Amino acid sequence: xxxxxxxxxxxxxxxxxxxxxxxxxxxxxxxxxxxxxxxxxxxxxxxxxxxxxxxxxxxxxxxxxxxxxxxxxxxxxxxxxxxxxxxxxxxxxxxxxxxxxxxxxxxxxxxxxxxxxxxxxxxxxxxxxxxxxxxxxxxxxxxxxxxxxxxxxxxxxxxxxxxxxxxxxxxxxxxxxxxxxxxxxxxxxxxxxxxxxxxxxxxxxxxxxxx
Amino acid sequence: xxxxxxxxxxxxxxxxxxxxxxxxxxxxxxxxxxxxxxxxxxxxxxxxxxxxxxxxxxxxxxxxxxxxxxxxxxxxxxxxxxxxxxxxxxxxxxxxxxxxxxxxxxxxxxxxxxxxxxxxxxxxxxxxxxxxxxxxxxxxxxxxxxxxxxxxxxxxxxxxxxxxxxxxxxxxxxxxxxxxxxxxxxxxxxxxxxxxxxxxxxxxxxxxxxx
Amino acid sequence: xxxxxxxxxxxxxxxxxxxxxxxxxxxxxxxxxxxxxxxxxxxxxxxxxxxxxxxxxxxxxxxxxxxxxxxxxxxxxxxxxxxxxxxxxxxxxxxxxxxxxxxxxxxxxxxxxxxxxxxxxxxxxxxxxxxxxxxxxxxxxxxxxxxxxxxxxxxxxxxxxxxxxxxxxxxxxxxxxxxxxxxxxxxxxxxxxxxxxxxxxxxxxxxxxxx
Amino acid sequence: xxxxxxxxxxxxxxxxxxxxxxxxxxxxxxxxxxxxxxxxxxxxxxxxxxxxxxxxxxxxxxxxxxxxxxxxxxxxxxxxxxxxxxxxxxxxxxxxxxxxxxxxxxxxxxxxxxxxxxxxxxxxxxxxxxxxxxxxxxxxxxxxxxxxxxxxxxxxxxxxxxxxxxxxxxxxxxxxxxxxxxxxxxxxxxxxxxxxxxxxxxxxxxxxxxx
DNA sequence: GATGAATGAGTGTTCATTCAT
DNA sequence: GATGAATGAACACTCATTCAT
Numbered sequence: 001x002x003x004x005x006x007x008x009x010x011x012x013x014x015x016x017x018x019x020x021x022x023x024x025x026x027x028x029x030x031x032x033x034x035x036x037x038x039x040x041x042x043x044x045x046x047x048x049x050x051x052x053x054x055x056x057x058x059x060x061x062x063x064x065x066x067x068x069x070x071x072x073x074x075x076x077x078x079x080x081x082x083x084x085x086x087x088x089x090x091x092x093x094x095x096x097x098x099x100x101x102x103x104x105x106x107x108x109x110x111x112x113x114x115x116x117x118x119x120x121x122x123x124x125x126x127x128x129x130x131x132x133x134x135x136x137x138x139x140x141x142x143x144x145x146x147x148x149x150x151x152x153x154x155x156x157x158x159x160x161x162x163x164x165x166x167x168x169x170x171x172x173x174x175x176x177x178x179x180x181x182x183x184x185x186x187x188x189x190x191x192x193x194x195x196x197x198x199x200x201x202x203x204x205x206x207x208x209x210x211x
Numbered sequence: 212x213x214x215x216x217x218x219x220x221x222x223x224x225x226x227x228x229x230x231x232x233x234x235x236x237x238x239x240x241x242x243x244x245x246x247x248x249x250x251x252x253x254x255x256x257x258x259x260x261x262x263x264x265x266x267x268x269x270x271x272x273x274x275x276x277x278x279x280x281x282x283x284x285x286x287x288x289x290x291x292x293x294x295x296x297x298x299x300x301x302x303x304x305x306x307x308x309x310x311x312x313x314x315x316x317x318x319x320x321x322x323x324x325x326x327x328x329x330x331x332x333x334x335x336x337x338x339x340x341x342x343x344x345x346x347x348x349x350x351x352x353x354x355x356x357x358x359x360x361x362x363x364x365x366x367x368x369x370x371x372x373x374x375x376x377x378x379x380x381x382x383x384x385x386x387x388x389x390x391x392x393x394x395x396x397x398x399x400x401x402x403x404x405x406x407x408x409x410x411x412x413x414x415x416x417x418x419x420x421x422x
Numbered sequence: 423x424x425x426x427x428x429x430x431x432x433x434x435x436x437x438x439x440x441x442x443x444x445x446x447x448x449x450x451x452x453x454x455x456x457x458x459x460x461x462x463x464x465x466x467x468x469x470x471x472x473x474x475x476x477x478x479x480x481x482x483x484x485x486x487x488x489x490x491x492x493x494x495x496x497x498x499x500x501x502x503x504x505x506x507x508x509x510x511x512x513x514x515x516x517x518x519x520x521x522x523x524x525x526x527x528x529x530x531x532x533x534x535x536x537x538x539x540x541x542x543x544x545x546x547x548x549x550x551x552x553x554x555x556x557x558x559x560x561x562x563x564x565x566x567x568x569x570x571x572x573x574x575x576x577x578x579x580x581x582x583x584x585x586x587x588x589x590x591x592x593x594x595x596x597x598x599x600x601x602x603x604x605x606x607x608x609x610x611x612x613x614x615x616x617x618x619x620x621x622x623x624x625x626x627x628x629x630x631x632x633x
Numbered sequence: 634x635x636x637x638x639x640x641x642x643x644x645x646x647x648x649x650x651x652x653x654x655x656x657x658x659x660x661x662x663x664x665x666x667x668x669x670x671x672x673x674x675x676x677x678x679x680x681x682x683x684x685x686x687x688x689x690x691x692x693x694x695x696x697x698x699x700x701x702x703x704x705x706x707x708x709x710x711x712x713x714x715x716x717x718x719x720x721x722x723x724x725x726x727x728x729x730x731x732x733x734x735x736x737x738x739x740x741x742x743x744x745x746x747x748x749x750x751x752x753x754x755x756x757x758x759x760x761x762x763x764x765x766x767x768x769x770x771x772x773x774x775x776x777x778x779x780x781x782x783x784x785x786x787x788x789x790x791x792x793x794x795x796x797x798x799x800x801x802x803x804x805x806x807x808x809x810x811x812x813x814x815x816x817x818x819x820x821x822x823x824x825x826x827x828x829x830x831x832x833x834x835x836x837x838x839x840x841x842x843x844x
Numbered sequence: 845g846a847t848g849a850a851t852g853a854g855t856g857t858t859c860a861t862t863c864a865t
Numbered sequence: 866g867a868t869g870a871a872t873g874a875a876c877a878c879t880c881a882t883t884c885a886t
Contacts, residue, residue, distance in 0.1 A: 010845065029326030031242040034880060045847040111322040115240030152395030159374030160367035167366050184363030191357065192403040221870060246856065256872045432849060451748030453664040457877060467851045533744040537662035568824065574817030577800050578793035585792030606785030614825040643866065667859060678868040
């Protein structure tokens with residue numbers, strides 16, 4: 001069955017369901033989220049759900065992918081046009097934390113997704129890392145950062161951002177990350193990427209690059 | 212009711228259940244793990260489970276806390292007696308990845324725990340971070356690393372390790388982390404912590420330290 | 423969740439469940455009555471039960487209250503318009519025994535309800551006694567019966583009816599109470615309430631009336 | 634297996650179990666009473682239960698029959714040697730209410746027993762009624778009470794006592810029945826049995842006697 | 845498109861009973 | 866006699882999904 005909304009009414013209902021699903025998934029997680037809860041939150045009848053989605057997993061995937069695109073967009077938007085790499089880092093992470101504060105769903109959901117929908121989970125991480133890694137790659141080629149492996153660095157720094165966000169945005173249920181923490185993280189990132197450093201050997205070439 | 216095993220036979224059964232639970236949780240996650248699956252895996256009757264555990268959540272918490280202590284122990288064991296901070300980092304992370312390869316359960320489980328058992332989830336992260344942060348703190352006071360905020364740095368670097376481990380150990384279902392990735396991560400960490408660096412302002416004091 | 427049937431089909435199913443539940447409760451009692459038995463008896467699927475009732479206790483309460491209202495109605499119906507008090511007694515008890523023979527459920531259930539649902543148990547007895555006591559009260563004020571405490575008398579005579587019904591309707595699994603027993607009971611009641619009697623002090627006032 | 638206690642220790646354990654069972658049955662009813670609860674209350678191990686009783690039903694029957702004998706004894710004790718029939722009634726009922734206040738178990742249990750153990754339930758009622766009815770019979774033959782059917786009257790008046798006890802001893806959780814209620818009931822009973830009365834026809838013979 | 849009643853497989857948990865020690 | 870670990874059938878209840886209206 002084709003479930004694309006064919007009428008404005010249908011499109012509206014579908015949108016209500018997606019919003020409700022994000023809310024419910026964020027609040028109680030995938031497994032505790034029942035279709036009944038989602039339809040009640042959306043204000044539609046139970047059966048209506050299946051006019052728009054194949055099942056629970058499909059709406060989950062849709063919500064995750066949607067959120068994933070939106071973070072990615074928010075982050076690249078924020079760093080676009082920023083020439084200095086470190087400034088771009090700052091802007092990107094700030095956008096990431098802001099998004100986290102506004103959409104705890106993504107966070108909470110993605111950490112559940114391992115067993116629910118590994119494919120979309122990986123797509124999400126790959127999406128973000130790809131953008132980040134290519135940014136690092138070009139910064140490296142321009143000599144703005146030191147010679148790190150861009151893919152490894154991208155995963156590592158994304159991981160750093162993830163736990164910091166979990167700890168100081170989600171756990172604190174905060175509207176925004178505390179400035180001191182943000183600066184602390186920036187300090188670490190700056191150190192990790194800083195163009196000149198006496199630490200570490202200088203590989204100076206691409207040998208052994210990951211992927 | 213007191214569920215402490217009072218006989219050797221009881222202790223043996225309890226241990227079988229814990230091993231089985233770790234396995235089942237790691238394979239299918241908390242929600243898909245049924246008590247039936249666990250008892251079948253353990254080779255005991257369904258009812259026996261309730262002789263030893265209050266319920267599903269209790270065995271989950273026990274498994275998580277147990278694994279948590281074991282990683283922590285493995286990591287501190289590995290870095291104990293290593294004088295050089297960077298060497299200690301290398302050893303700690305190596306132990307972490309080795310543990311991850313051997314006990315994917317911890318990883319998979321912990322990322323589910325947000326909605327299942329937030330308390331133990333936090334205890335786990337706090338446990339690990341505490342040890343890590345105090346190591347950084349004393350290294351900093353000895354001038355072995357630069358003046359980063361130890362708590363923020365600990366969370367950030369643990370996050371780095373977590374995603375790297377997820378990406379290259381779990382997703383690849385590997386026995387160990389690829390050397391190149393490991394070195395890539397070490398390179399990032401070295402940069403982040405390196406004692407001399409031209410990057411960053413030098414706070415040189417404790418103002419604004421987190422927590 | 424609102425479980426009111428919203429369609430004729432729903433109402434029909436709900437009714438089938440109530441009838442089945444009365445039957446099952448009467449046959450095996452509350453604790454041996456399983457939801458499976460009830461739904462099988464009703465010819466619907468297990469899950470359907472929960473579309474209409476919150477749980478086992480709710481359907482129990484509903485059945486009890488329903489039966490309670492029906493006996494009360496049958497009894498007051500029977501004695502309505504009967505001028506003579508003793509005749510009214512006869513009619514009321516006759517209706518009571520007839521109801522008992524037709525709905526053993528009420529009897530059997532109510533005697534279980536102490537631990538299952540004390541509230542509805544009390545509501546049932548209070549319901550019946552209230553009607554009975556006010557009948558006695560007005561008969562007394564008209565001098566048709568002697569000066570007994572109407573509330574105490576109502577409880578006492580209801581108890582008399584209850585055990586007689588239990589002994590000669592339920593235990594004998596009879597369609598109706600044997601005439602001789604019925605007359606024997608009426609004889610006792612007549613004596614207890616008879617307007618002229620040499621027995622007993624004549625309080626002649628309301629002092630010490632119960633409740 | 635013969636479960637008669639063969640040693641003083643065994644007899645003591647058995648007694649502890651019986652006391653515990655009465656307590657537990659009275660508090661939570663038959664179905665909610667688990668063997669574990671009973672053995673815990675008795676302070677013995679679970680398995681020990683089965684050295685003394687065949688199963689849950691057996692201990693239930695034992696407790697009921699034991700209590701039944703004890704009420705009967707208390708009641709006949711109280712009225713023994715009382716010459717006047719009405720005085721004997723007063724004494725018997727007083728003893729009954731006192732027993733009820735002290736052993737709510739009997740009441741609560743007996744009303745459950747319909748589905749648990751119909752045989753002992755009937756034995757209990759038969760026991761009590763037999764004694765009562767034969768008392769009435771001989772009083773009648775001596776002309777102390779009027780010519781009621783002794784069996785029917787015994788059941789009826791026992792029912793009266795039962796509900797009065799339920800209402801004013803159990804429901805009020807009282808130590809004793811309120812005097813006014815007791816006198817109210819006595820008043821009803823006196824009327825029902827009083828030797829001279831203008832009410833009722835005088836059967837004057839045994840025709841149609843029940844049983 | 846929208847509705848909500850119906851379905852039934854599956855879950856966590858309880859508990860009377862057995863039995864090796 | 867006493868102990869407590871082990872057993873497994875049974876239960877109340879949930880929920881993704883279907884389908885007649």
